[in-house]
Amino acid sequence: MLAVATCALLLTGCAQPDPVVTSRATSTVKPLFASDADALAAATKAYAAYLKMSDLIAQEGGANPERLAPLVTPKWLKSQTTSFHEMAKSGNRQMGETTFEVDRLQQLDDQGTKGTQVVIYVCADLSKTKLLDSSGKDVTPPGVQTVVPFEETLQTENGHGAALLISEETVWTGKNFC
Amino acid sequence: MDRKKLLLSTVALIGLGLTFLTAVSAAGVDAPNCSRVEYLSGQCPEATAQINNGGVDVSASKGTPGSGNGSSTGKGTGNGRAADAPPPPPPRPPNTREPRDYYTVTLPVKISDLVNFKPAPGVDHMEPNGWMLVGLDTNFYATVQSQVLTGELLGQQASVRFTPVGYRWSYGDGTSASLTTRGATWAALGIHEFDPTPTSHVYTQPGSYDIDLTVYFAAEYQYAGGIWVPVIGTLAVPANRLHATAGDAKTVLVERDCSVPPRGPGC
Numbered sequence: 149m150l151a152v153a154t155c156a157l158l159l160t161g162c163a164q165p166d167p168v169v170t171s172r173a174t175s176t177v178k179p180l181f182a183s184d185a186d187a188l189a190a191a192t193k194a195y196a197a198y199l200k201m202s203d204l205i206a207q208e209g210g211a212n213p214e215r216l217a218p219l220v221t222p223k224w225l226k227s228q229t230t231s232f233h234e235m236a237k238s239g240n241r242q243m244g245e246t247t248f249e250v251d252r253l254q255q256l257d258d259q260g261t262k263g264t265q266v267v268i269y270v271c272a273d274l275s276k277t278k279l280l281d282s283s284g285k286d287v288t289p290p291g292v293q294t295v296v297p298f299e300e301t302l303q304t305e306n307g308h309g310a311a312l313l314i315s316e317e318t319v320w321t322g323k324n325f326c
Numbered sequence: 327m328d329r330k331k332l333l334l335s336t337v338a339l340i341g342l343g344l345t346f347l348t349a350v351s352a353a354g355v356d357a358p359n360c361s362r363v364e365y366l367s368g369q370c371p372e373a374t375a376q377i378n379n380g381g382v383d384v385s386a387s388k389g390t391p392g393s394g395n396g397s398s399t400g401k402g403t404g405n406g407r408a409a410d411a412p413p414p415p416p417p418r419p420p421n422t423r424e425p426r427d428y429y430t431v432t433l434p435v436k437i438s439d440l441v442n443f444k445p446a447p448g449v450d451h452m453e454p455n456g457w458m459l460v461g462l463d464t465n466f467y468a469t470v471q472s473q474v475l476t477g478e479l480l481g482q483q484a485s486v487r488f489t490p491v492g493y494r495w496s497y498g499d500g501t502s503a504s505l506t507t508r509g510a511t512w513a514a515l516g517i518h519e520f521d522p523t524p525t526s527h528v529y530t531q532p533g534s535y536d537i538d539l540t541v542y543f544a545a546e547y548q549y550a551g552g553i554w555v556p557v558i559g560t561l562a563v564p565a566n567r568l569h570a571t572a573g574d575a576k577t578v579l580v581e582r583d584c585s586v587p588p589r590g591p592g593c
Binding site for chain 2: 206227234240242289319
């Protein structure tokens with residue numbers, strides 16, 4: 149019986165993508181999102197705003213990264229500020245804009261007023277971006293892919309109401325879904 | 327991150343006794359954090375590890391490409407301890423004038439850091455403690471645990487997990503044994519004193535002996551919240567030395583069974 153169950157699980161795991169993990173609020177707390185689709189739409193909108201500002205800061209050589217503050221958690225702002233300061237120190241800047249497509253919702257942990265976390269998979273298209281040094285020379289690191297899979301974590305934060313803020317972003321090094 | 331997802335999977339699978347599936351699921355999922363800006367600007371950290379200097383060296387590096395400023399200083403910029411720089415320009419022919427703008431440097435700057443992690447050594451024990459009877463089994467065993475040591479590399483957390491996987495006993499009588507079990511006390515094994523165990527040894531000559539144990543650790547490292555990556559090879563760490571004396575024992579017939587209380591005279 150166990151062997152049958154094992155095979156069933158294995159086959160299921162191979163044949164289908166990972167299901168979205170959804171954790172809903174208890175009956176006493178109203179969930180922030182009515183559905184997974186709503187959560188995905190809100191996360192997409194928040195990520196688009198973040199990416200636009202991140203692009204702008206990078207195009208300006210990492211100047212004034214605090215402009216991200218309304219869009220990200222304080223912890224992520226600190227992390228990105230460090231990265232942009234590194235960029236500013238190097239004298240490099242980004243040319244071009246990043247476009248993206250949301251692959252899918254990975255996780256929704258919706259506890260309503262207690263806080264909500266949404267994780268999405270994003271394909272960022274870097275094909276129209278370059279890294280230039282102060283003389284305008286292309287110094288884009290070798291091996292940079294044109295479309296890069298990212299895992300984006302967004303969450304609500306006290307004092308920001310129901311707004312989703314970027315709390316973490318990392319290159320996905322598992323199987324490329326883009 | 328999808329740690330919650332993995333956790334949920336783990337809980338479900340443990341119930342079915344299928345924890346191996348979780349390990350498969352986790353492989354390749356996590357990686358050192360690397361945002362879009364860091365990715366594009368070559369700031370994503372990379373880490374490697376190797377066994378060295380009695381421990382595991384974990385080294386991390388990240389680079390910032392093309393940092394030239396258009397000046398003609400002839401030097402690269404950067405404050406790292408290691409630099410991956412292109413080869414210098416060829417030497418100028420003799421008797422030529424110093425060019426004012428010989429070249430403009432746009433060196434890629436790579437900073438790196440290294441931390442060495444050493445596991446706590448194991449402890450060697452023996453039963454009976456400090457002596458043995460010629461011709462009877464002496465029980466040796468080790469106490470040692472898996473360990474996770476943590477440090478910081480380039481502002482990110484680096485950890486090494488050491489797992490004991492092998493034990494080499496040198497018994498001091500010219501013989502040795504390489505085993506995969508650490509052994510245990512007779513009591514823990516539920517057997518009588520002087521019974522053979524997977525880690526016991528029989529001395530054939532009276533005398534004084536030094537017994538040495540070396541514990542072999544497998545190691546894995548983790549950097550910046552990434553996955554655990556195995557380190558190639560095993561790390562040999564000497565434990566304490568035991569000094570013990572082997573003596574003869576005479577066997578006599580006694581009235582009662584010495585292994586069953588109440589023991590009789592002569593046991």
